[in-house]
Each structure stands twice: as C-alpha cells, then as structure tokens.
Amino acid sequence: MIGFSRLVEATDLPDFRWVAVLSVVLAVIGVALLVESRRGVNGGLVAVGIVLTAVLAVTTAIPSANWDSGFGDRTVRPTTAATLERSYDHAFGSMIVDLRDVPLPEGETRVSIGIAFGDVSVRVPSDVAVRVTGTTVFGSSSVLGRQHDGITSDIHEETDGYENAPRRLEIELSNAFGSATVR
Numbered sequence: 391m392i393g394f395s396r397l398v399e400a401t402d403l404p405d406f407r408w409v410a411v412l413s414v415v416l417a418v419i420g421v422a423l424l425v426e427s428r429r430g431v432n433g434g435l436v437a438v439g440i441v442l443t444a445v446l447a448v449t450t451a452i453p454s455a456n457w458d459s460g461f462g463d464r465t466v467r468p469t470t471a472a473t474l475e476r477s478y479d480h481a482f483g484s485m486i487v488d489l490r491d492v493p494l495p496e497g498e499t500r501v502s503i504g505i506a507f508g509d510v511s512v513r514v515p516s517d518v519a520v521r522v523t524g525t526t527v528f529g530s531s532s533v534l535g536r537q538h539d540g541i542t543s544d545i546h547e548e549t550d551g552y553e554n555a556p557r558r559l560e561i562e563l564s565n566a567f568g569s570a571t572v573r
Contacts, residue, residue, distance in 0.1 A: 519555030
C-alpha cells in the first residue's frame with residue numbers, strides 16, 4: 391500500500407481519492423476472507439480489514455475533508471491571500487500550515503484544516519485575531535495555549551477581542567487519531 395502511494399505521488403495523478411482505493415482494497419480483503427474461510431485460515435486478513443475499516447470510518451466521518459494529500463510530510467506556506475486555499479487536509483503523516491506571511495484582508499477569512507492519523511502544526515499571524523472551532527476525535531489538540539484531548543473533544547477558542555478586530559482568521563479544525571497545534 392505504501393509502495394502504491396509512492397508510485398501515485400511520483401506520477402502526479404490529479405485528484406487521487408484515497409477513500410476509493412481503501413474501499414476497493416477492503417472489498418478485495420472481504421472476498422479473500424470468503425474464499426479462504428473454506429480452509430479455515432485468514433492469514434491476518436481480519437486484522438488488516440479492521441485497520442482499513444477504522445481508517446475509512448475516520449476519513450468518511452469528516453465529510454468536509456478531501457484527504458487528497460495522502461502519505462508523508464507536507465508543508466504549506468501561502469504568501470498572498472490569493473494563494474490561500476479554503477481547505478488543507480492530510481492523512482497519514484505530518485503537515486505544517488504556515489499562515490504567518492499571508493497579508494489577510496479586512497474582515498473574516500475562513501480556512502478548514504483536517505488531519506487523520508498524523509499531526510498538524512498551524513502557525514497563525516501575530517497581528518490577526520484568531521478563532522478556532524472544530525473537533526478532536528481520539529487525539530489531542532493544543533489550540534491557542536489550551537489543551538483538548540480524549541475520545542471526542544469540541545474546540546472553541548479565540549484570541550481576545552476577536553469580534554471587534556478588523557482582520558479575523560477563523561479556522562475549522564478536524565483532528566482524528568492525531569495531534570494538532572495552533573499557535
């Protein structure tokens with residue numbers, strides 16, 4: 391599976407959907423279990439099937455997430471408001487979203503950030519008011535100096551004076567089976 395992900399990464403296939411691949415792999419494992427059940431062996435297929443089911447449950451439980459970035463490490467450093475994307479999502483690895491050099495316009499700017507089975511570090515500009523909302527599921531999140539962890543933890547943190555600030559950054563954070571830091 392990891393070898394296949396590296397092949398896809400090297401070929402730059404557009405809009406590659408991990409949920410679809412994992413679903414097909416899970417279906418193949420199911421068929422293999424049916425075939426092998428006559429012999430009474432499963433060769434570890436049950437364990438692999440359970441892990442894939444958990445991965446699919448997490449990636450589909452957060453519907454706003456795209457999860458196209460796959461495996462490995464990812465660093466995002468937009469430098470203009472025009473290059474700032476609405477959503478940054480990553481699965482199975484670490485991601486840094488550095489927003490410190492983005493000159494945000496007046497008003498509210500919204501960004502969605504999702505991580506599953508990995509960690510994300512979000513760096514926000516010091517001269518902008520920040521609000522972070524979202525959920526941590528089976529993980530931990532340190533958001534603006536406050537800790538959120540456990541089975542399920544709702545996040546709602548904001549810097550002082552958020553409502554009246556001329557420039558505001560609202561981050562919707564989705565963290566499943568990972569760790570997140572917003573500072």
